[in-house]
Amino acid sequence: MRFLTSFINGISLGSVYAIIALGYTMVYGIAKMLNFAHGDVIMVGAYAAFVMLNQIGLPVYVAIPVSMVVCTVLGLIIERFAYRPLRKAASPLAVLITAIGVSYLLQNLALLIFGANTRSFSSVVHLKSLRLFDGRIIITGEMIVNAVVCIVIMTGLTLFVNKTKQGQAMRAVSEDKGAAQLMGINANGTIALTFAIGAALAAVAGVLMCSSYPALTPYTGAMPGIKAFVAAVFGGIGSIPGAFIGGILLGVIEVLGKSYISSQLGDAIVFSVLIIVLLVKPTGILGKNIQEKV
């Protein structure tokens, strides 16, 4: 019974990680950079939704699309002004450090605008909980929505990347940017589109995460962002199904670890997963070994 409850909690936590990891993996796969500001774009999306739902009083089906638009715009701005100028930088670390800088910038802007008082996010999910085995196992509405939305997004993204022209352009840019440009693909535009999709997904992740764990502060996005990065690496960075599997597995491992080993070691377990993966199979579960052909 305890195993089942922990497992279900793990899947719910894991689906949130998976949605965030999808953003990381897409951006890495196509633009070859790790966007460490992703976790904080999630926080911005959650605040945008909070303001619209609780302070202005808009209905859910308006608030979520608008917060997705807000995040998309934010993602495009960050890409245009923080990342694009550094693409030709001498060291690939430059973009990484800028990403961390953007992350702190977003956190402190949110601190300035909203203050650090915790807000309690009202859940956007109004499904009733599922009670199994006479109430011993309770599956909340949020858990179901997390899992369903995660699967929907993953299938949608996979279809988009494989079957549409824009998706094809993305795959081309990820394989060889120079050659793609020679074929007439607008590489900058494609990368911008990738960031836009990633940011829109971040908004969805933010709303879902805050519906399940209602405390919203400017620092809410930081830790889940890092854990989702671990999940993306775990599943194979650059691979969309990999992010999904990595996220779900990481959530389950974290909850089972906290439940059976020690509640204090939850984070230690998550990050040791990262270390083990990097030592044993650095490309992750579904990652591909890309050989350089000369």
Place this chain on the structure above:
Amino acid sequence: MKKFRKAMGLVLASAMLVASLAACGGDDKVKDQNAGSGSSNGEAVLKIGGIGPLTGGNAVYGQAAMNGAQIAIDEINEAGGINGMMIEFNAQDDEADPDKGVNAYNNLKDWGMQILMGCVTSGSCTAVSDYAHEDNLFLLTPSASSLTSITYDNAFRVCFSDPNQGVGAADYISQHQLASKVAIIYDNSDVYSSGITEKFTAEANNIGLEIVASEAFNADNKTDFSVQLQAAKDAGAELVFLPIYYNEASLILSQAAAMEYQPMFFGCDGLDGILGGVENFDLALAEGVMLLTPFAADATDDMTVSFVTKYQEKYGEIPNQFAADSYDAIYIIKAAMEKAGVTAEMSVSEMCDAMKAAMTQITVDGLTGSAITWSEDGEPTKAPKAVVIENGAYKAME
């Protein structure tokens, strides 16, 4: 041309350097004149500094503390000040972070602070008390409850310490027979929370209170409490002890409700703020939560009523115990200064020595306790009281 530019650059740089050094020297001279002798218009002034979280997750405490102190200071200044000196108050933000607390302390020193009312949180206070000890500056903390916050002889406190809270909580639960099986959920990365838990566990073992589960979380991992709550539920705990702050407590309450686990919840002073500190929090979730607090705003004695009325008029909300603690802190400083006969000509160190001696000789009736006395180690002697949340407000428990 290149050589000229280089030379020009060097000259300008060294000019800037000399200018800034000169400015620094000048300021120091001005500061020395002001320190200790009060304001420039000749009136004797006592500079009291305050350090607490004015922003950040614990802002409720810091703002309440500074507000409470301000009310006391206004009252005292209207009545003529302390020993003829008017009080000037300067509150600095430390965001409940020890490093920022030390920065705040240094800022206040530059301002000319003579007495420190602070810090509000334990972690910050422990760091600052080292510096206050070096400077032999008198420190009175309204609410830092960790033992290490007042290690030295220049530091005293208004609130009861963690051991007292942990022991007091265990005794209270046992004496009032609230429950026989207790689970604890605590923050093991926080000196406040782990300190209370240690003493609570020890006292519970002494008096035969059964602790069926003791689960921890830490500062990086305080959003998902499903594992901790499940462990408490599986162990059959009737009461969950929460020696934590109200932000995490609000999450625990909503997650417990979602998993249909409804034990009694009992907390310490960190839970204060749960009724107003989290925006949009459903107060029905806090119904029935009990917490140890020395101050109940609905008490009917004159002192409390007068304080609550003034606070509501000035700040538009009901004061919490942190406001009461610092209100008492200012009056305690006044009592000690009057007993010690402190004057404006005394240096910071002389003032501190005089106050140290006086503190062990005075008895103060405050909002947070009657006939409070102090021992040399800085600890106050007064009894812990508890309140329960009913209909979205505190109600004193017998």
